[in-house]
Each structure stands twice: as structure tokens, then as C-alpha cells.
């Protein structure tokens with residue numbers, strides 16, 4: 054009696070399973086085809102439903118060697134395995150496809166592409182690269198070149214990346230030139246780190262040939278000049294940024310102020326910086342202004358200036374700076390309460406203030422030229438999310 058009940062307990066889920074299957078597979082179609090399909094096909098399906106994927110693959114490969122119709126099935130399973138992160142299985146599936154002698158040229162290309170994607174996902178860049186080079190001769194050449202470019206960027210093979218980006222050329226040339234300028238900047242930084250200063254300089258010149266507004270190249274040139282004690286030259290490079298891409302000034306503001314101090318041109322620098330803050334009321338520029346004023350003009354002047362800025366552009370960031378400035382001048386007996394408030398605002402500000410990639414939404418505390426998440430170039434707007442340029446938004450932020 055017990056055995057009989059246990060048997061039925063097994064049968065019920067099987068019926069449910071069949072119902073599930075029928076909902077997803079056109080069962081009549083399957084039945085009409087079934088006489089044409091070899092037994093290994095059903096064996097494979099059975100293993101798959103029982104989560105015995107290894108055995109399932111072996112069965113499908115057995116089918117594959119005999120039956121042309123299973124080609125699409127193998128592609129589908131291979132893709133499925135890769136999406137699930139089972140790259141070994143995906144590779145095996147696609148390799149067995151390539152072992153077949155009955156593929157059309159189009160199917161062979163597709164299988165090569167799938168296999169290259171498997172290698173890429175597994176991190177076998179050399180193998181993926183070899184296949185993508187092969188695929189450049191096929192109808193998938195655009196896809197192959199784009200993938201090769203991604204590989205070279207990941208592997209930091211900048212010279213190859215430059216050649217490959219040039220191959221892409223044509224349809225998207227403006228974006229291509231900007232990318233190539235970045236690749237030369239990367240090369241320049243490598244040369245500089247090896248003390249090959251002349252070579253480094255040449256690479257930056259190349260960068261500027263590809264993109265004459267390459268902010269990054271001007272920033273680096275200025276930094277190198279400053280390191281060499283060529284302060285006038287450094288200032289000259291950075292003032293190009295003021296003319297060409299002023300919204301990036303926050304990246305050099307601190308260095309700029311230090312350099313101008315060395316040149317005894319601090320008054321002029323503070324005047325410039327005030328102008329920048331007025332045009333781009335960002336937290337970074339405001340911080341530089343506060344620091345410079347505090348050092349050169351003392352607490353009271355620094356406080357008054359930041360107060361002015363805060364009134365003009367109220368935001369969480371400027372409130373944070375305003376409270377910090379107030380702390381410098383406040384009477385000692387009021388200090389501890391104010392410190393408490395400032396700490397709270399500051400903590401909140403640090404937590405909610407970030408740079409954000411406009412392509413993939415990745416949030417970062419530091420500014421990136423190359424998104425670490427989606428690998429896009431120049432995808433970070435040159436300001437923090439909290440540096441709103443809309444007055445409405447600033448007020449909204451304050452009223453919370």
C-alpha cells in the first residue's frame with residue numbers, strides 16, 4: 054500500500070512537468086518531427102530536463118554528428134550556456150559545431166563568432182583575438198573589429214587599439230578620433246612613467262592631432278610642466294582649458310592655484326577662480342576657492358565669500374562648504390553644536406555626491422575618462438550629480 058502511494062506521488066509532478074512543457078513547446082509539431090529525429094535527441098532533452106547538462110550535451114553532440122536539423126538547436130544551447138555563465142559547456146557546443154562537415158559558410162561564420170564570444174567571456178583573450186582576426190574577412194567584419202578594439206583596450210595594448218580604431222573609421226569618425234586621442238594619452242602616461250619624457254611628449258602631441266580639444270592632454274601637459282618647475286608653461290596649458298572646455302576646470306583648479314602661488318600671481322588667480330565658480334558652481338571649485346581664500350586672506354574673507362556663493366547657488370554641496378567656513382569664524386562656545394550639524398551635512402553630502410556615467414549609470418567617487426563598468430570613453434559629465442545646473446533642482450535639494 055505504501056509503495057502504491059509513493060508511486061502516485063511521483064506521477065503527479067510528472068504530469069505537471071508535461072503541462073509545463075506543452076505550454077512552451079509546440080507539442081504537435083514536436084510529435085510530427087519526432088519520427089525524423091534520432092533517439093539521442095530525446096535522450097539529450099531528457100538529461101537536460103533532469104539538470105544533467107553534461108550528459109545532455111554529449112547526447113546532443115551525438116545528434117549533431119548525424120542530423121542537419123540540430124544545428125540551430127546547438128546554437129541555441131550554446132548561447133544559453135554562455136548567458137548562464139557555463140562557458141566550458143558553451144565552448145564545447147560551439148567547437149562541436151565547427152567540427153561538422155555540413156555547415157553552410159554562413160553557419161561556419163556564426164559558429165566562429167559564438168566561439169570567439171565564449172573565449173572572451175572566459176577571459177582567453179589570445180584565442181578570442183585570433184578568431185576575431187579571422188572574422189574580419191567575413192560578413193561580420195564590423196562586429197569583429199569592434200570586439201578586437203575592446204580586447205586591446207582591456208589588455209592596454211594601445212598601439213593595436215589605435216590601429217584598430219582607425220580601421221573602424223568611417224561611419225563614426227568623430228567618436229573614433231576622441232577615443233584615439235585617449236589611447237595616445239595612455240601611451241604618453243606609460244612613456245612618462247618609464248622616464249621616456251621625449252617620447253611621452255610626442256604621444257601627447259599625437260593625441261592633440263587627433264582631437265585638438267583633448268582636455269586630458271592639456272591637463273597632463275600642465276601637470277608635467279608643473280613637476281618640472283615650468284610654472285608659466287603649466288598655466289598656459291591650463292588656460293587653454295578655460296577657453297576650450299571650461300567645465301573641466303575643476304580637474305586642475307587645485308594645481309592651478311598652487312602654480313599661480315609659486316608665480317606670485319595669487320590675486321590674479323583668485324579673481325579667475327571666482328569667475329569660474331560663478332560660471333560653474335560645483336563643489337570641487339568651491340572647495341578650491343575656500344581653501345585658497347583661507348590660506349591667503351584668512352577666515353573672515355573666506356567665510357564671507359562662501360556665504361555669498363551659498364546664497365547665490367544654494368545646494369547641499371555649498372551648504373556643506375558654508376558650514377565649514379562658518380566653523381572657522383564662529384565663537385568657541387557655539388562651535389560644538391555647529392560642528393555636529395556640519396558633520397551630519399558633510400556625511401550626507403559625501404554619501405550622495407558622485408560622478409555618474411551617462412551611458413551605464415555607474416557611480417564613482419573620482420572622475421574617470423574611461424568608465425570602469427561599461428568601458429565607454431568620455432562618458433562622465435564633468436560634474437557631480439549633486440552639482441545641479443538647474444536652480445529648481447538646487448532648491449528642491451535644500452527643501453528636503
Ligand SMILES: [Zn+2]
Pocket residue numbers: 410411412413414415424425426427428429432
Ligand atoms: Zn559606464
